[in-house]
């Protein structure tokens with residue numbers, strides 16, 4: 022629960038506020054961009070919601086916040102009703118799960134409702150309600166972990182659904198009891214439509230998942246940057262090798278996709294050709310830093 026006594030001074034007066042425990046993960050700003058903004062390493066309320074849509078989005082942000090740093094004094098909508106918005110539909114049979122975890126510094130996680138068995142990509146925090154929602158969609162067969170940072174509560178979800186966790190061997194340690202260790206260093210089809218592409222750089226065992234040549238679940242390898250308005254990656258938060266990460270980014274030029282769905286950073290949807298050009302531009306820019 023957010024603490025009103027610890028609310029940030031920057032919040033505009035009104036029902037919604039952010040307190041000092043915010044870790045600046047960007048989840049609330051993505052969910053409710055007309056309510057939350059960023060200042061000095063925190064999110065804050067720059068405009069109180071004035072209509073039902075914005076209030077709904079602000080409540081989604083309150084529920085998704087990994088550190089429970091968002092509070093609401095009074096709302097017209099009930100948070101428990103807004104909970105049913107999750108998982109939030111993105112496109113086709115792909116969803117955003119919400120309920121970020123502070124164990125992964127608020128990384129986004131996703132869900133694919135697939136006829137051959139459903140997938141979770143990276144883990145949200147464990148939430149009974151989310152389990153119900155996933156169960157209604159047919160449960161969970163696989164949990165694909167892009168890398169060691171975004172594992173969060175994957176073990177609890179794996180136990181709940183008897184799902185198999187997939188992680189590259191280089192990112193697994195004795196504390197990660199994953200069921201399927203990726204041994205490959207080259208891209209391979211795990212099953213039809215699910216291409217796993219090892220992308221070492223951010224971590225040694227980082228992998229991305231390309232679903233149906235359309236959705237690229239990119240973990241912390243690649244994202245849309247709201248600052249540069251372009252595809253981006255970060256040398257600053259590259260834990261293994263920036264040279265390898267650049268090589269891995271170039272490898273992605275071989276593939277076609279229209280969605281980039283990252284752990285951290287923004288999601289983006291472009292037509293194939295525009296996405297390819299955006300990736301080329303990003304690599305050109307990143308090679309010079």
Ligand SMILES: [Fe+2]
Nearest residue numbers: 168170223241
């Ligand atoms: Fe990471």
